[in-house]
Amino acid sequence: MTRTIARLGGLVSLVGLAACTFQGGGLAPFTPTPTAPAETDLEVPYVTTPRPVVAAMLDMAAVGPDDYLIDLGSGDGRIAIMAAQRGARALGVDLDPQRVSQAAAAAAFAQVQDRARFRRQDLFATPLLDADVVTLYLLPEVNLRLRPRLLTELRPGARVVSHNFTMGDWRPDESRELGSSRIHLWIVPAPAEGRWAMEGVATGLLRLEQRFQELSGSLEGRPLRDVTLRGRQLTFTVDLPGETRTFRAIVGDAEMVPDPDAGEAAAWRARRVG
Template sequence: MYIDIKRRRLVLAACGLPLALPALPTLAQPVAPPGLDVPYEPSPPEVVDAMLKLAGVGPNDTVYDLGCGDGRIVIAAARRGAKGVGIDLDPKRIAEAKANAAKAGVAGRTRFRVGDLYASDFSDATVVTLFLWPHVNLKLKPILWQQLRPGTRVVSHIWEMGQDWPPERSETLGRRRIHLWTIRDAHKRAR
């Protein structure tokens, strides 16, 4: 397995994170494959549960996971009674997510599609989940502000949204962090 340590340390340092973070469990590809913005790095089940809990996901929610990978966050949201939508650039991951939702018995509450996050419509979301890299979060931030209604919650595993949008809450699970934001009217005016 090839690990670009120098690049990882630069990204961590640029985000103000400790350089000695452990390798992420089940790291499939530490460098983004050609045509993808980030490598496939699934969130551990305890992080998925904590993200959904932090966002207060329940039966009245529509949860969008941007960069959904194998669908685990969308499936966990559906198990809580929410509707879930996953978007990913990788057709292999979308096929895997659909199969996983069927195995979990929640296919009727989930949808998965291949799509470009920057060109996708997720305006009906009440919760958006992310486990992307810092540059992707920053590029998505104005799109989130534009599309999402006030009151929509945004939860990110590890990465923040820049100094001009600090998280309302952050939690630590071991050495992992999750962050919560809520879309406000001020964000709508800021775009």
């Protein structure tokens, strides 16, 4: 356990953390009760994310009033509360009932209890479908266990932000360092792999191979270059007979269409054929 805490936060002791106050939120000193699970029952011990790191996590995910954020393993609630202070709706789940009470009290003190809610729940049993943003300060192996659900339950374009730990070979779309912390952001990629029948300014078979947000492929056998996928926004360049063209697309389940927000004015469509 000591080694696990050291991996999470370094120097902070559990005793010190249990007695910590909710800085800035003004919560009274936290008093443990006998109902708390043994630390060994928890996937991850309690260590808080420093407040400036929380702010940077929310900045990286561009959290705002239209967002619903879920913090998996919410501790004293600081991530969900700071998201609510930016106008978002937020849910924090934690297996430890003491943390849940502490977080709910802090949300009430910060007067965001209508937008920041907390419940006792195993993070592995928490539905993620509606979340626009998921925040994590867990451990690498826990992130990896969550990864298949993050990729399939969250909508394409949803953001995942993790304090310190990565997600195996799912490369972050962005990483930042702040003091001794690293913050990683992933944008959930749309499933784009397969064969698409393209018609319009270009006609032919578009083949895409995909590994997370990394794609390669061809259009009528001509290799695609500079392929990027961010949520549902796909961009690629291809050398066509007599011209080099960059396509900016929105990837739907069955159809790919030009992305007007990316300035794509050309007339074309691609229909999924396999």
